[in-house]
Amino acid sequence: SMGLIVKSFTATGSELHDLSLKTGVSVRALAGLKYAAEQNGASLGTIEMALRRTSMVMSDVEDGTGEATKTFAKLGLSLRDLRGLNPEQQFLRIANAIAEVPDPMTRSALAVQMFGRSGTDMLPMLSEGSAGLRKMTDEGIKLSGWTTEGARLADAFGDALTDLKTATGGLFVTLASQLVPTLQGFVKQVTDIVVKLADWS
Numbered sequence: 001s002m003g004l005i006v007k008s009f010t011a012t013g014s015e016l017h018d019l020s021l022k023t024g025v026s027v028r029a030l031a032g033l034k035y036a037a038e039q040n041g042a043s044l045g046t047i048e049m050a051l052r053r054t055s056m057v058m059s060d061v062e063d064g065t066g067e068a069t070k071t072f073a074k075l076g077l078s079l080r081d082l083r084g085l086n087p088e089q090q091f092l093r094i095a096n097a098i099a100e101v102p103d104p105m106t107r108s109a110l111a112v113q114m115f116g117r118s119g120t121d122m123l124p125m126l127s128e129g130s131a132g133l134r135k136m137t138d139e140g141i142k143l144s145g146w147t148t149e150g151a152r153l154a155d156a157f158g159d160a161l162t163d164l165k166t167a168t169g170g171l172f173v174t175l176a177s178q179l180v181p182t183l184q185g186f187v188k189q190v191t192d193i194v195v196k197l198a199d200w201s
Contacts, residue, residue: 013154024087027151035140040124049118071113096130
């Protein structure tokens with residue numbers, strides 16, 4: 001049981017730590033979003049894709065290119081609303097705006113326009129509305145217990161396990177390098193015996 005706990009801690013913590021570094025979203029917020037996604041049949045991978053898409057959309061809106069500007073207008077958003085917010089706040093602001101769209105078909109189309117393929121997977125969690133999304137996220141933060149330090153420790157332990165695995169593999173390589181020359185001669189002798197047995201037969 002302890003082994004399973006440590007394995008789960010290491011895998012999840014490493015994933016949260018690495019994704020936090022990639023996206024700039026806090027570990028606590030990611031843990032909350034992970035919970036909200038999993039409660040609605042999605043995953044942290046869905047959130048990761050949506051966050052990446054958010055970054056791309058923000059860049060397009062800044063440049064005034066693509067359909068992002070029109071989509072922003074449909075959601076009642078503007079760059080002024082999102083400037084100065086961190087990535088986590090930007091993502092939640094956009095998600096909340098989509099969640100508040102009353103018509104399901106329009107909400108679905110806007111989710112795909114903003115978040116790409118992951119938008120479809122996010123629809124169940126967005127259907128609860130902005131208040132429901134915030135409630136699930138806060139609940140996930142509270143229940144998961146993840147902190148930045150906890151995720152950092154999990155990632156460091158995972159790296160240590162990788163070092164151990166690599167070192168063990170190196171030990172096997174060293175042992176095999178010493179054994180193979182002897183084994184090669186032995187294999188040749190056995191091969192000669194087998195050939196002679198075949199000839200005798």
